[in-house]
Amino acid sequence: MNVSIIGTGYVGLTTGTCLAFLGHQVTCVDADEQKVQALQAGKIPFFEPHLAELVDDVKANLTFTTQYADAIPQAQVVFIAVGTPPGHNGAPDLKYLEAAARGIGQYLAGEFVVVVNKSTVPIGSSNWVESIVRDAYEKRTGKKANGVFAMASNPEFLREGSAIFDSLYADRVVVGSDHQRTREVMYSLYRPLLEQTFKPPSYVPRPDRMGAIPLISADLASAELIKYAANAFLALKISYINEIGQLAEKVGADITQVARGIGLDARIGMRFLQAGIGWGGSCFGKDTAALVATAAEYGLDAPIVKAAREMNRRQRERVVEKLLDELKILKGRTVGLLGLAFKPDTDDLREAPALDIARKLIERGARVKAHDPVAMERFLEQYPDLDVTLCATPEAVAQDTDAVVLVTEWQQYRDLDWKSIKCTMRTPVLLDGRNVLDRGVLTRAGFRYVGLAG
């Protein structure tokens, strides 16, 4: 099929590349000329494992442009995957979504096209986008837009850092639509994925025992709500384990054992029970805020989601409180942060706990040093005013510090030579913000090991 994708961020570029991999002819549109030029030259504007390889493998099926005129008239399916950054009062800012909808309406050729909302958008946005596309089309052509296009909602569940795996081997595909014809188009589009008939790329193999992927066919509002409800549930699972972690610390229990003990109950599940600093990233904070804002519009309070957000905020404060407990005075101290990205395997810094922690420490008069395997360049670009000294290695971060905080659990931080690191520190305090290091190993190496839970 002929597919166009508006927006080449994590979601748009991954979706476009995976659809090209499934055999579709894909055109990706982005307003940012520099970004499009880079993509045309095979350069990926962010760090995502295997994406560059896949883009290269499917280049015969994938083109990049800044022009709607090159992408919309021939398309059978148009995905909107533009950013919806946080706006006022928790509601996302929809200006890019609006611009994309208008652009699509201005270039629709008149043959039936499915316009798909892939961006996470407030409930009801599909209707809103439909009205903008319709107005733009009718204004340009002077004709009624009936039968020219239909809306679908196809929320994305991919995680940064494993975006291709999550796209090719999704747990489910959700399609919201109010028309049979639209559902048929979306089914044809995803058929090789749903039936898993494609030959997997060697670098992202199909997991053992992978069966067909279930397709959830829903109405538009349900599909939109599914996305928010899924992200909020994962977020509250993390906040829940952090709440239990605080109690575990008081009663002397081990939160890792507790998480395993409850997670093996299939009704609960093992994943997203890793206690620690809590969530960051572009989705959980924004989506839980949007869910609370939507609930409020309808006179509802959403106390559970609010509590999850509050617990997440508290975990970041607790890092500073724990350091205060250990060092008593933060003024003039030096604290080293291991990890800047909001999680491993990405260079994304949106809502990264490291930023918040660095700010809080600097406010209290401490100096902050940091290292990240991939996110330092982006940090310098985006936060030139945040006074953090970047170091080329984790060892250099630890040198002459009063405490080191593990903020992002990159694999390379798990097996550092802690013994020699300890010898270079002023005071050997290690705060394991992700609960992933071995307390015994660290203690034997001479560290004062501090956890956030138990």
Ligand code: UDX
């Ligand atoms: C999330 C959703 O998982 C994905 O389905 C959705 O489409 C987009 O939002 P992402 O933000 O890329 O994906 O990252 P994810 O792997 O979900 O992690 C989010 C945050 O939660 C990270 O900061 C991570 O460190 C934290 N986390 C995750 C925990 O603190 N504990 C856990 O057990 C799991």
